Amino acid sequence: MSGKRFTEEFKIAAAQQVIEKGYSVAEVAGRLGTTTHSVYAWVKKYFPKTPQATALEDQTKELARLKKELQRVTEERDILKKGRGVLRQPVKMRYAFIKDHQQVWSIYRMCSVLEVHPSGYYAWLKQPLSATAKRSKQLSGLIKQFWLESGGVYGYRKIFCDLRDIGEPCGVNRVHRLMRQEGLKSQRGYRKPGYSKGYQPIVQANTLDRQFNPAQPNQAWATDITYIRTHEGWLYLAVVIDLFSRLVVGWSMKPMITKELVLDALLMAVWRRSPTNKVLVHSDQGSQYTSHEWQAFLKQHGLESSMSRRGNCHDNAVAESFFQLLKRERVKRKIYSTRAEARSDIFEYIEMFYNVKRRHGANDQRSPKDFETFYEMKLACI
Structure with a gap:
């Protein structure tokens, strides 16, 4: 197995699964499709006991x-x-x-x-509460109940209306004060990170044209970028997905949304898959994908570019669907204190669960890895 199959970022994240997550070396090697010798070498290299x-x-x-x-x-x-x-x-x-x-x-x-x-x-x-304190405690319980029933999105005005509907006499300012004491807040949106346009973009035609089910691996890849919120700031994730099996063949995570983010993800895909034919790489028209560096990389490795129409997310539905799964099943269930914590957790989801374990409707309820193995077995029988 070639030493250039995995990027430096991938090796460090794999070693962290052994050191920080508690996985055995054999389990990490099995799920990532590499040897135990390689995983031992990565752990020794990046976490030496010197x-x-x-x-x-x-x-x-x-x-x-x-x-x-x-x-x-x-x-x-x-x-x-x-x-x-x-x-x-x-x-x-x-x-x-x-x-x-x-x-x-x-x-x-x-x-x-x-x-x-x-x-x-x-x-x-432990002293007996006054009548006012008892009443406030009772109202706080009702307020928390209504807040939880709303999914944690109601503010004090809507909670006040709920209390009024069940006949609980209480002022709106008192509801506001009790919610503030309990730390209950309404759900508010947050600004998406801004994107800056680069120099003269290079836009390609939509060659893929929503043909999301190629007949074999390494015919068409889809790539896109999303962002993960942490207490340290945004962590940006770029992925490359093989449309045949929905396998994530390349990814990269960085604190800034730059050309290097998407180039590293595509480099990982090229190293891991080593395609012998021309692969169609589909993306949106983000500045990272319309850059001269992106187009030069595609040309250098014999890849063909395809781009969604401007503002049409359905043209890249597979990548959007993966990000929706990632955030619903993992990111929105966690609160990340640091980017390193988010990076480790997302690596675990992609490489230790999604690629090798998670059943996919487009794969007849097989995982992406199992679906490709089944395809190879069918070819061998022909």
């Missing part, structure tokens, strides 16, 4: 300790800043401050800073 690595680990632990200490000092400063007037108030006022901010800071940290004992705070919590 004295330098040990020293780096010690430095990391020390840095983590210092960060924890800095977090403690920062929290104490913020608590004092927020509650500077509470220290002069009676103990019950301090308890109320702790209760109001227990979602922000730890209870023990606030008790230490505000000079009260945690046991006293918990004893105060």
Whole structure:
């Protein structure tokens, strides 16, 4: 098996499945269609156990300790800043401050800073509630129920109407205040990332013309870009899909939407498939695909370009359908703190599940890999 079959990005992500996800080397090798020797080599290369690595680990632990200490000092400063007037108030006022901010800071940290004992705070919590507090607690339960029934999209005005319909007397401002205390918010949209147009584009004809079911592998590939939201910012994903089996033969993930993103995905596809015939590569008219570098790469590797009509997403329906599956089945079920976390999870979905396990309606309910294996068996029998 050629050493150039997999890109550097692919090898690192595969090694991470062993180191971070806990998969065995044999399982990763089996699902990715490579040898255990290759996976061992990748793990050894990208995650070596050397004295330098040990020293780096010690430095990391020390840095983590210092960060924890800095977090403690920062929290104490913020608590004092927020509650500077509470220290002069009676103990019950301090308890109320702790209760109001227990979602922000730890209870023990606030008790230490505000000079009260945690046991006293918990004893105060067990005291009988006033009539107003009981009513607010009852309304909060109803508000949360209606909010959950709406799928987490209703705001305080619609929740107020739901309460009014069941005969619960309550003001709209009180609903707003209780929802804010519970951290319940309406579902709001977010802006899609902007795209900048490059220089004079090179637009090709729609040669594919929605012929999404070629007779054999490596006749037609579809490629497109999507974006994944993380707390660090956007992570862009480009994929190349073989239309015969819907197998993702190439992908790349980067923090910026550049020409290199789509070129790396196509390079992975060329290395993995090594096509001997001219392959039709279909894309939209994004600036990455209309660039001179993209067209030069296609020409260099004997590939033919095809492009969707402007603004017509149906011309590239297979790639759009894959992104819809990815986001519905994986991305929207997670909250990614970092791009690295998102990258690892998406790699696992594509290479460890979608390509080798997930049944596909266009493949007679076989996975893309199984469908190609079945095709090869039929050819061998002819």
